[in-house]
Amino acid sequence: MTVTDETPAQPTPGSPTPAVPGGAPVLEARGVTMRFGGLTAVKDVDMTVNEGEIVGLIGPNGAGKTTFFNCLTGLYKPTEGQVTLNGEVLPPKPRAVVVAGMARTFQNIRLFGNMTALENVMVGRYCRTSSMALTSILRGPKFRREEEATRARAQELLDFVGLGGSAEHLARNMPYGDQRRLEIARALATDPKLILLDEPTAGMNPQETRQASDLIFRIRDSGLAVVVIEHDMRFIFNLCDRVLCLVRGEVLVEGTPGEVQSDPRVIEAYIGGGDDDDDAPPRDDDPTTGADGIPNAPMTTEEQP
Amino acid sequence: MSTHDDLTPTNDLPGVDAPAPVRETDRPAYDDDHERTPLLERFPGRGSAAAWPLGLLGVALLVGGTFLSWSYTSNVLGDLSVDFYPNGVQICMIILGLVALVMLLAHQGPLHRLGDWLDTAAAVRILGLGALAYMVITLGIIAVRSGGLINVNPGGWVSTVGALLIALSGLMLVSHQSKDPLFAQTSSWVEIITIVVLLAAVLFGATYALGTSTGGAFSLFLVFAFALAWGLAKAGFFTWVGLIAQKNRQVLMLGAFAVAFLFPFTQGGSDENMSIATQVLIFAATALGLNIVVGLAGLLDLGYIAFLGAGAYVGATMSNSAFATIGWKPPFLVVVLIGACFSAVLGLIIGSPTLRVSGDYLAIVTLAFGEIFRFTMGNLDGTNGPDLTNGPNGIPAIPELNFFGFDFGQPHEILGITIGRFANYYFLLLVIAAIIILVFTRLNNSRIGRGWVAIREDEKAAEAMGVNVFGLKLFAFAGGAFLAGMAGTVKAHHDVSVSPDQYIFLESAFLLAAVVLGGMGTVAGVLIGATILKLLPEKLRFINDYRLMIFGLVLVLMMRFRPEGLVASQRRKLEFHEDDEDLAERIEEVHLEEEEAKA
Numbered sequence: 001m002t003v004t005d006e007t008p009a010q011p012t013p014g015s016p017t018p019a020v021p022g023g024a025p026v027l028e029a030r031g032v033t034m035r036f037g038g039l040t041a042v043k044d045v046d047m048t049v050n051e052g053e054i055v056g057l058i059g060p061n062g063a064g065k066t067t068f069f070n071c072l073t074g075l076y077k078p079t080e081g082q083v084t085l086n087g088e089v090l091p092p093k094p095r096a097v098v099v100a101g102m103a104r105t106f107q108n109i110r111l112f113g114n115m116t117a118l119e120n121v122m123v124g125r126y127c128r129t130s131s132m133a134l135t136s137i138l139r140g141p142k143f144r145r146e147e148e149a150t151r152a153r154a155q156e157l158l159d160f161v162g163l164g165g166s167a168e169h170l171a172r173n174m175p176y177g178d179q180r181r182l183e184i185a186r187a188l189a190t191d192p193k194l195i196l197l198d199e200p201t202a203g204m205n206p207q208e209t210r211q212a213s214d215l216i217f218r219i220r221d222s223g224l225a226v227v228v229i230e231h232d233m234r235f236i237f238n239l240c241d242r243v244l245c246l247v248r249g250e251v252l253v254e255g256t257p258g259e260v261q262s263d264p265r266v267i268e269a270y271i272g273g274g275d276d277d278d279d280a281p282p283r284d285d286d287p288t289t290g291a292d293g294i295p296n297a298p299m300t301t302e303e304q305p
Numbered sequence: 306m307s308t309h310d311d312l313t314p315t316n317d318l319p320g321v322d323a324p325a326p327v328r329e330t331d332r333p334a335y336d337d338d339h340e341r342t343p344l345l346e347r348f349p350g351r352g353s354a355a356a357w358p359l360g361l362l363g364v365a366l367l368v369g370g371t372f373l374s375w376s377y378t379s380n381v382l383g384d385l386s387v388d389f390y391p392n393g394v395q396i397c398m399i400i401l402g403l404v405a406l407v408m409l410l411a412h413q414g415p416l417h418r419l420g421d422w423l424d425t426a427a428a429v430r431i432l433g434l435g436a437l438a439y440m441v442i443t444l445g446i447i448a449v450r451s452g453g454l455i456n457v458n459p460g461g462w463v464s465t466v467g468a469l470l471i472a473l474s475g476l477m478l479v480s481h482q483s484k485d486p487l488f489a490q491t492s493s494w495v496e497i498i499t500i501v502v503l504l505a506a507v508l509f510g511a512t513y514a515l516g517t518s519t520g521g522a523f524s525l526f527l528v529f530a531f532a533l534a535w536g537l538a539k540a541g542f543f544t545w546v547g548l549i550a551q552k553n554r555q556v557l558m559l560g561a562f563a564v565a566f567l568f569p570f571t572q573g574g575s576d577e578n579m580s581i582a583t584q585v586l587i588f589a590a591t592a593l594g595l596n597i598v599v600g601l602a603g604l605l606d607l608g609y610i611a612f613l614g615a616g617a618y619v620g621a622t623m624s625n626s627a628f629a630t631i632g633w634k635p636p637f638l639v640v641v642l643i644g645a646c647f648s649a650v651l652g653l654i655i656g657s658p659t660l661r662v663s664g665d666y667l668a669i670v671t672l673a674f675g676e677i678f679r680f681t682m683g684n685l686d687g688t689n690g691p692d693l694t695n696g697p698n699g700i701p702a703i704p705e706l707n708f709f710g711f712d713f714g715q716p717h718e719i720l721g722i723t724i725g726r727f728a729n730y731y732f733l734l735l736v737i738a739a740i741i742i743l744v745f746t747r748l749n750n751s752r753i754g755r756g757w758v759a760i761r762e763d764e765k766a767a768e769a770m771g772v773n774v775f776g777l778k779l780f781a782f783a784g785g786a787f788l789a790g791m792a793g794t795v796k797a798h799h800d801v802s803v804s805p806d807q808y809i810f811l812e813s814a815f816l817l818a819a820v821v822l823g824g825m826g827t828v829a830g831v832l833i834g835a836t837i838l839k840l841l842p843e844k845l846r847f848i849n850d851y852r853l854m855i856f857g858l859v860l861v862l863m864m865r866f867r868p869e870g871l872v873a874s875q876r877r878k879l880e881f882h883e884d885d886e887d888l889a890e891r892i893e894e895v896h897l898e899e900e901e902a903k904a
Contacts, residue, residue: 095771110763123759126759129752133753187770
């Protein structure tokens with residue numbers, strides 16, 4: 001909620017109507033292809049994300065999901081194809097992409113570890129603030145106002161993701177789940193229209209995963225479109241309005257969670273061809289069973305020493 | 306899937322939290338001498354009740370000895386042959402003895418509560434060993450200068466025995482430190498008095514050190530200062546000083562400037578020391594500029610001296626020197642601006658192609674640029690190109706600065722104290738240093754400073770968060786060049802002549818060494834580093850031939866044992882000790898407490 005208070009460009013704060021998937025398209029990727037030498041990591045991928053929509057991106061390891069993200073956010077320059085945000089073609093430069101209104105998080109958390117949580121989020125405000133060298137040195141009223149506004153906004157975002165009390169903690173000292181949320185807050189600080197989350201629940205326990213999906217819903221409700229890469233099927237089918245399944249760099253299936261979930265091709269892609277359909281459901285739950293099974297083992301070993 | 310591996314960090318969390326309560330109760334964490342050096346544990350008589358009286362006896366002997374004559378002949382280390390008239394060399398020992406006394410009294414006795422906060426045993430140990438080393442060197446110098454130990458008078462022996470006893474006492478004492486000085490709560494007037502006393506000590510120390518007439522006395526002062534600093538650091542005193550310095554930053558800044566401002570008045574118009582002081586100040590101001598590039602933006606610049614040189618050449622060619630090649634002679638303030646801008650443009654030219662690639666390339670290109678600059682200046686003599694710089698001869702006879710009739714070349718009387726030529730330049734350079742420090746600190750605490758830290762931490766993530774990485778790097782590079790150019794224009798007038806051989810690579814290396822030695826990203830550290838690197842060779846002429854070797858050795862040792870520099874900014878400390886969780890927790894706790902205090 002609070003997110004929208006300060007950003008007038010976005011829908012009114014009081015309308016939590018889960019925006020109809022089918023509003024105006026925010027992001028349109030057309031024919032995105034990424035080749036590394038002879039290897040085609042992403043092949044002719046189309047993706048449309050509409051206002052207030054949560055789109056999931058799934059696929060086995062090495063399917064090119066993160067590469068596709070990197071193409072969208074300008075970290076890679078796609079070999080072919082183009083990406084438009086709100087109708088404007090995005091240049092393949094990370095900064096320009098952020099300025100245009102698309103922010104991201106990373107698969108391996110890339111926080112500024114030796115800065116505090118608040119400072120991390122304040123860095124996110126960099127592209128929306130403007131005080132330059134001379135203003136900073138002379139410390140005029142404009143500088144002070146902007147600095148205060150930056151701080152207030154960063155604190156507000158920390159509150160939004162539920163880290164309001166950890167503002168002065170060093171990012172590297174924070175628990176894993178908090179680091180993930182802090183990364184989201186930092187991305188939100190750039191006032192995006194669309195946020196890309198790369199495996200936001202990787203390494204989280206079931207409770208943290210629930211909190212994460214709650215947070216993503218709240219982000220969506222504040223008027224942002226969200227794209228999520230995830231391996232946790234239960235999480236993604238719960239969360240998303242639409243799911244794309246990427247296999248070997250190509251879009252295999254696109255549709256509602258229900259459609260994708262039951263599509264035999266998706267199941268096949270995950271477990272490899274030739275297997276019985278009976279194996280499929282447990283396969284989908286794999287991360288969850290893993291989350292139930294694996295943590296118990298280290299937990300018990302941990303109590304021993 | 307891959308989530309299996311990723312799940313483990315979550316499970317580590319209880320483990321991370323667990324050690325926290327332990328740290329409150331018993332604190333072996335930083336009082337780790339006892340753990341690491343079992344040799345010390347096995348020292349005979351360790352923990353015995355005799356240790357403390359032994360220390361007191363040692364202090365009495367050490368201080369008492371200084372009031373007796375140390376030397377039979379009167380021509381060694383000043384005059385050590387007079388009873389009840391301690392000279393500087395002896396006063397150093399009195400000070401060391403008194404500090405040891407305070408530590409002993411804090412260990413046991415009236416200042417008992419202070420001992421809870423300080424590792425008194427370690428302090429007494431280091432102070433005692435330092436005093437012993439000092440005395441042994443002194444006796445050695447007396448023996449060598451006047452022909453044998455027979456010339457050492459009883460006072461010298463008494464003090465030596467005293468130092469030995471203090472050292473023994475320190476080895477036998479067991480510290481009862483139970484609290485971390487980082488969390489000491491002190492009233493603000495105690496803090497401010499401490500800062501004032503420390504600054505006054507720096508002023509007196511600097512005056513005394515510069516006033517020492519012989520290399521021997523200066524070396525002894527170094528031993529004294531080193532022992533004192535190390536002993537107090539061991540006790541944990543400087544941890545607290547760092548804390549209060551941060552809390553009372555403005556007081557410290559004002560005080561430091563007051564001390565720097567007062568320094569020329571202690572020199573009584575003598576130009577001898579002031580010339581060293583101005584050189585130190587030019588060096589320090591340039592190093593502070595480099596500190597923006599290296600310490601804040603994290604860019605390795607190996608040719609920084611060229612920007613100083615560019616400013617100096619602009620200052621020289623636009624001066625009233627008969628050898629100046631440009632006819633235009635604008636007022637000095639305009640020249641300063643032109644010199645600074647010229648340097649900044651050079652910085653932009655060098656930076657824009659190289660800053661897009663990784664750091665190593667920048668280091669190589671800047672190294673080359675420094676050399677290109679020097680050769681270019683040596684060749685623009687009319688035969689190889691336009692006659693701008695008079696080639697290797699440089700531009701001599703640059704006239705003194707003159708501000709509204711205030712001639713920098715003439716001595717002036719202020720309050721009855723003569724301010725000589727070098728003192729005039731000293732004040733001007735002080736202003737320039739102040740400007741550079743202001744720019745440094747204000748940029749550091751702003752949007753731009755946050756951007757720099759983010760770039761240092763993770764360039765890719767910074768870029769992906771919308772930080773203008775290239776622009777910020779270029780700005781740091783050009784901004785640093787701007788400040789160096791500014792200092793350069795003054796340097797031209799101060800040096801009277803400008804020639805290419807003043808701007809060799811070695812100077813760049815020394816500047817970088819000052820930044821690294823002192824502590825990247827800090828003002829105080831770089832000032833200390835610059836002072837050490839410039840002052841020592843001036844005062845210790847006899848080590849001049851070996852200074853490169855010595856500095857090299859010191860830097861290697863620093864990188865091994867204290868990579869963050871003498872004075873460490875907290876962030877840098879964290880960056881250099883990426884694995885040290887305990888340090889991170891401690892720094893965070895202090896940080897949180899400060900925030901609470903503010904709120």
